[in-house]
Amino acid sequence: MDKPYVLGLDLGGTNSVFGIVDARGEIKATTAIKTGGYADVNDYVEAAAQALEPIIETVGGIDTIRGMGIGAPNGNYYTGNIESAANLEWKGSVPLAKLFSDRLKIPVSITNDANAAAVGEMTYGVARGMKNFIMITLGTGVGSGIVVNGQLVYGSDGFAGELGHVVIDNSPEARVCGCGRKGCLETYCSATGIVRTAREKLLHDPRPSLLRDINPDEITGLEVTKAAQKGDELATEILAFTGETLGKACSNFALFSSPEAFIFFGGPTKAGDFIMEPLRKAYNDNILYIYKGQAKLLLSGLNGSDAAVLGASALGWEAEKL
Amino acid sequence: MDKPYVLGLDLGGTNSVFGIVDARGEIKATTAIKTGGYADVNDYVEAAAQALEPIIETVGGIDTIRGMGIGAPNGNYYTGNIESAANLEWKGSVPLAKLFSDRLKIPVSITNDANAAAVGEMTYGVARGMKNFIMITLGTGVGSGIVVNGQLVYGSDGFAGELGHVVIDNSPEARVCGCGRKGCLETYCSATGIVRTAREKLLHDPRPSLLRDINPDEITGLEVTKAAQKGDELATEILAFTGETLGKACSNFALFSSPEAFIFFGGPTKAGDFIMEPLRKAYNDNILYIYKGQAKLLLSGLNGSDAAVLGASALGWEAEKL
Numbered sequence: 001m002d003k004p005y006v007l008g009l010d011l012g013g014t015n016s017v018f019g020i021v022d023a024r025g026e027i028k029a030t031t032a033i034k035t036g037g038y039a040d041v042n043d044y045v046e047a048a049a050q051a052l053e054p055i056i057e058t059v060g061g062i063d064t065i066r067g068m069g070i071g072a073p074n075g076n077y078y079t080g081n082i083e084s085a086a087n088l089e090w091k092g093s094v095p096l097a098k099l100f101s102d103r104l105k106i107p108v109s110i111t112n113d114a115n116a117a118a119v120g121e122m123t124y125g126v127a128r129g130m131k132n133f134i135m136i137t138l139g140t141g142v143g144s145g146i147v148v149n150g151q152l153v154y155g156s157d158g159f160a161g162e163l164g165h166v167v168i169d170n171s172p173e174a175r176v177c178g179c180g181r182k183g184c185l186e187t188y189c190s191a192t193g194i195v196r197t198a199r200e201k202l203l204h205d206p207r208p209s210l211l212r213d214i215n216p217d218e219i220t221g222l223e224v225t226k227a228a229q230k231g232d233e234l235a236t237e238i239l240a241f242t243g244e245t246l247g248k249a250c251s252n253f254a255l256f257s258s259p260e261a262f263i264f265f266g267g268p269t270k271a272g273d274f275i276m277e278p279l280r281k282a283y284n285d286n287i288l289y290i291y292k293g294q295a296k297l298l299l300s301g302l303n304g305s306d307a308a309v310l311g312a313s314a315l316g317w318e319a320e321k322l
Numbered sequence: 323m324d325k326p327y328v329l330g331l332d333l334g335g336t337n338s339v340f341g342i343v344d345a346r347g348e349i350k351a352t353t354a355i356k357t358g359g360y361a362d363v364n365d366y367v368e369a370a371a372q373a374l375e376p377i378i379e380t381v382g383g384i385d386t387i388r389g390m391g392i393g394a395p396n397g398n399y400y401t402g403n404i405e406s407a408a409n410l411e412w413k414g415s416v417p418l419a420k421l422f423s424d425r426l427k428i429p430v431s432i433t434n435d436a437n438a439a440a441v442g443e444m445t446y447g448v449a450r451g452m453k454n455f456i457m458i459t460l461g462t463g464v465g466s467g468i469v470v471n472g473q474l475v476y477g478s479d480g481f482a483g484e485l486g487h488v489v490i491d492n493s494p495e496a497r498v499c500g501c502g503r504k505g506c507l508e509t510y511c512s513a514t515g516i517v518r519t520a521r522e523k524l525l526h527d528p529r530p531s532l533l534r535d536i537n538p539d540e541i542t543g544l545e546v547t548k549a550a551q552k553g554d555e556l557a558t559e560i561l562a563f564t565g566e567t568l569g570k571a572c573s574n575f576a577l578f579s580s581p582e583a584f585i586f587f588g589g590p591t592k593a594g595d596f597i598m599e600p601l602r603k604a605y606n607d608n609i610l611y612i613y614k615g616q617a618k619l620l621l622s623g624l625n626g627s628d629a630a631v632l633g634a635s636a637l638g639w640e641a642e643k644l
Contacts, residue, residue, distance in 0.1 A: 132478040153470050155580025156454040162577045165610045179610055255484045256578050258477025288487045
C-alpha cells in the first residue's frame with residue numbers, strides 16, 4: 001500500500017484530537033488543538049493544519065496519507081457538513097470535510113461520533129469481519145451506529161441511527177429528555193441516566209448506601225460503579241436497572257437488523273458485569289424466539305481514550321474526493 | 323431485454339398463486355394450486371411446474387423468464403429455504419428455491435411476504451426510486467420489510483425486519499402476543515389487534531354502537547371500518563387508536579434508518595383516513611425534531627389482490643443461480 005496511513009479527528013466541544021493511524025489501528029502520531037476560540041471555522045481549519053504539519057512530516061509527509069475521517073457532533077456523511085451542532089460555536093451548516101480536503105489536499109469524510117465508533121470497531125476492533133452489528137455508545141447521551149450488509153446505515157438524510165431517543169417508557173412517569181420528548185432510552189442508560197436513577201433511588205429507598213456520603217449534585221456514574229465494587233446494594237441495583245433497561249431495549253433493536261452483535265462503548269461500560277450481566281439476562285429473557293442465541297453482547301475492543309480518534313480515522317480509508 | 327419476464331409465487335397456507343410479470347409490473351398470466359395436500363415438497367414443486375407449463379408457453383417459453391421470486395412464510399433469502407413455517411405442512415428446513423430452480427432451470431430467490439412486498443413497492447409501486455423506506459404490512463399479524471441503501475435488510479441470518487414484534491407496551495396490562503411475549507405492536511395494529519381493541523372497547527365503554535349488533539366472535543376489521551364509515555363513534559375511536567399506536571411506533575422506527583417513507587399495506591389500510599389521519603398526527607407529534615417532516619406516510623401503490631404475487635415476482639429480477 002503506497003499510502004499506509006489515515007488521519008482521524010475526534011472533534012469534541014472542548015478539544016479536537018488528531019491521530020495518524022495505520023491499517024492495524026496503531027496510532028503513529030497525535031496532536032490536539034482547542035475546538036473553541038475560532039469564531040471563523042476557516043481559522044480553526046488553518047490552526048489544525050498548522051498543528052498537523054509536524055506530525056504529518058514524522059510519517060513521511062501528506063503523500064503517505066490515504067484520507068481523513070472526522071467524528072463530530074451532527075456530522076453528516078452525505079453532505080460533509082456539521083449541521084447546527086448545539087455545543088459548537090459555528091452556527092448553521094459548516095462544510096468541514098470540504099474545508100479540510102481543500103486545505104490538506106486529501107479526501108475527507110465526516111460523520112457523528114457514534115457512527116465513527118461503529119466504523120472503528122469494524123476496521124480495528126471486535127467487529128472485524130462482521131457485516132451486521134449495532135454499536136451503542138454510552139456517555140452524556142446514548143448514541144448508536146448501525147451496520148447492515150457491511151455498510152453504516154446513514155438513512156435518507158445522513159442522520160439515521162439515533163437509538164438513544166427510542167421511547168422505552170410510554171407511562172406518564174417517564175423521564176423528560178433533553179430532546180423535548182419523554183421516556184427516551186438515554187434518560188435511563190446514559191451516564192446522566194445512571195445518575196438520575198441514583199438520585200431517585202436514594203430519595204425513595206431508605207436503605208443505607210455509600211452514595212449517601214456524596215452530595216447528590218456530585219454523584220457520577222463512576223461513583224456508582226465504585227460503590228457497587230465495594231458491595232453497596234443500592235449502587236448494585238442502580239447498575240442492574242441500567243443493564244436491564246438497555247438489554248430490553250436491545251432485544252427490540254434486534255428486530256430491525258438481526259445483528260450478529262451489539263457492541264457497547266463508553267464510561268458506563270467500566271461497570272463491567274454490574275451492567276453487562278443484567279443486560280445479557282434481560283436481552284435473553286425478552287428476545288423474540290427466532291433470534292435466541294443469535295447476537296453476541298460485547299464490549300468495545302478499542303482502548304477507551306484512543307477509541308474516538310481511531311473511529312474517526314477508520315472513515316478515512318474509504319473517504320473519496322468531495 | 324432478451325428475458326422480459328419474471329415469475330412470482332405467493333405461497334400462502336391455503337393457496338399458491340403464480341404470476342408472470344413484466345418490467346412495468348403488468349401481470350401477463352396467472353395460475354394457482356393448493357398449497358396443502360403435498361406431504362412431500364417434491365410433489366408440490368412438480369404439481370406447480372405442471373400448472374406453470376401452459377402459462378409459461380403463452381409468454382414464449384421458459385427462455386423469456388429472467389428468474390423466479392417466492393414470498394413465503396419464514397422464507398430465508400440467504401439459504402433459499404423455508405424454515406419451520408408454523409402454517410405449512412412441511413416441517414424443518416425446506417430448500418424450496420433450489421427445488422424450483424432445479425425443476426424450472428431458472429434462478430430462484432425466496433423471502434417472507436413482507437420483505438417481498440417491500441421489493442414489490444420498490445420495483446413497481448410507490449417506492450420506485452427510493453433507497454430508504456420501511457414497508458409495514460397489516461394482516462393477521464404485522465410484518466415489515468426495511469430497505470436501506472436500496473437493499474432489503476436481511477440481517478445476519480435472513481430474518482431481520484420483524485417490527486410487528488417490537489414491544490410497545492411494557493405495562494402489566496400489555497396484550498399477550500402469539501410469540502409468547504407481551505405488548506408486541508401486532509397485538510394492537512394487526513387486523514386481529516383491531517378486533518381485540520373493539521372487543522375491549524365494547525366491554526368497557528357503555529355508548530351505543532353498530533358493532534353491538536354483531537356477535538363479538540364475528541367482529542372483523544372490515545366490520546369496524548364499515549361502522550366507522552356510517553358515523554359510528556366507537557368504531558371511529560377504535561380505528562383512531564390503531565392509527566395512533568402505529569404512528570407512535572413508526573416515530574420510533576424512524577430512529578433506525580431515517581427512511582424517506584413508510585408504506586402501509588393490507589386489509590386495515592382500507593379504513594383509509596380513519597387510520598391514516600391519526601397515524602400521521604401521532605407520527606408528527608412524536609417524531610424526534612431532527613426527522614420532522616422527513617418521511618412520507620404512504621399507502622401501498624400495488625393493487626391489493628395482485629400485490630403479493632407482484633412483490634414475489636420482483637425478487638426474480640435479481641435472483642441468481644443458487
